[in-house]
Amino acid sequence: MEFFKMARARTLTREERLDMLRLFAFYTSEGETAPSKKVAEALGRNVGVVRGVWREYCDYGTVTAATPAANRTAHPTRLVHSTQNIELIQAFVRLRRATRMRTTAVDVLTYLNEMDVLSVDLTSKTATLAGVRAVQRFLKRRGYKRGKKPGSSSYHLSKSNVLARDEYVQLMHPLLTGTIRPSVVYMDESFIHHHYKRHHDSLYDPSDELDIQRKENHKGRRFCFIAGILDSPAMDCRVLTLDIFRGGKSQAKEPKDYHGMFNHDYFVKWFNSLLDELDA
Template sequence: MVYLNEVCVLDFNTGDKRQLWSTLRSVQRFLKAQGYKRGSRKGSSTYHLSKANAEARNAYVRRMNAIIDTTDRPHVVYTDESYIHHHYKSHHQSLYDPNDTQSTATKEKHKGRRYCFVAAMLDSPTMDSKIMALDIFTGGKSKAKEPKDYHGMFDTDYYVAWFKRLLDEMEASEIANAWIVLDNAKYHKSLPKSTPTSGRRKSVLVDACKAFDIKTTGNEYKSELWGLLSTYIKANIKPMIVDMAERRGHSVVFTPPHHSDLQPIETVWAIVKGEVGRQYDDMTKFPEVKVRLEAAFANLKPDSIKGCVRSVQEKLKLLHEHLAQVDALESESSAASGNSSDDDSDSD
């Protein structure tokens, strides 16, 4: 509404609450009369990528696409976290009597407690694909004590300890010089605990500048000191797991935001959850879910895992071709625009 007021479609005093709410109600009635509805549109969702996210996507596609068909490609280890609810099932009762107007389908309100799990998935040119470092756990003694977002069940300390376990398993399996692929979760990018933060006292930031040999005049405000430090930290201090991986000879590759479809382990999660969900009935106890989940992981065949990877590789190829075509069209457009400008100059 503020925008409509700015472009003179509406005229009201934004500082007057009575006018503001009166105008809002009028706009709502108008939109309703025009047939607009509140809520999400049915169908697929799309994201408008920021420039930074688009650049991250392009860099990831270029890097991963380059190794798809090479004979000397590195081992790639995909990692991710997920969860499954006590009452998760892959089927729903959909049979109903169309003449029964009293019976209405209701949405489940209680999904029960959940098991969180984290694992890695190996894709190798010389070894069978497999699941590594699987860990399944609950995050609270009751449903009420669990965070709403399952990512809240993971933290830096837990993930660093799990990542060390993964590196140890990779070493035991003689997996060297691997690419470890993971998403941009906050705890994946945690810096060492000694790294200064913007919330620290000014004296701490001054000492940090001295420790990092950052030149200051002594007259800077705290915000200016943090600006100097944040620039240095971004350029010189690596996330803990990146440093851990590099010390073992591996590289960490972060997937681009909003592109979970480029993570083959997501498809593995769907396979595993589907197997657990198909076994659910009203008598299923919470501990049985873990037993079935462990069995579902154990039943994964190397060919099934490899198939998930191949599916994503096909998507990578298509996306790479699309981006290359976009570049070619933009180059042609720029060249045509340049020629047009030259012709105009000649005519003058």
């Protein structure tokens, strides 16, 4: 019986009401003085429900299924989905993303409060949380997401770099595919930022085609490195003259520019060390 009560829906279907009506008529024809109680006991329903079904049949000559209880009515929203509000929030998020400022629903709420679009008492924790939920519902309905926007990376080769790469490949291909391979030293220099960090949990609108981020400017300390890689058919391939150093003169001063550290004087000195290591 417990399983039956838990598994059966509380809302009566039309077929269940017809069963009640059939049993009610049966017990009445058998001379039962309280047919409603008998039907309720047999079907495990409330007596009032059985009487209501019989009353409906007597009044209208038929029975209908009850509409299941649910929240189907439209309720007023605190943040109206108007064109003005949609464009206002989209422009706000786009502007902050252009300067790489992390944006959340709380930031949007603060902005809407300043623009008198959504009145919220920010000194009240309860009112603030209610306002945040209203903004979150708006953003979710408009398709906003959090994280790194796909395809938003600005790293690519410039036109001059593409031409230089093609020229380099055309020069090196005959040397590497020829019968006699020469010894080649590949070299490069670059840098990484100390505490390199990017905010990839900010809001963005996937449908905003005007959302373009500029390249991030890092002003932290730099770890610079330069090295050569020997590729030779006659000698062991290895890394040559690896030099790693930190940019800037001291912790208190602004680090030097990357190209300012890898200047001509530094490269000549490093290259002489490379030649000495090759001769060794």
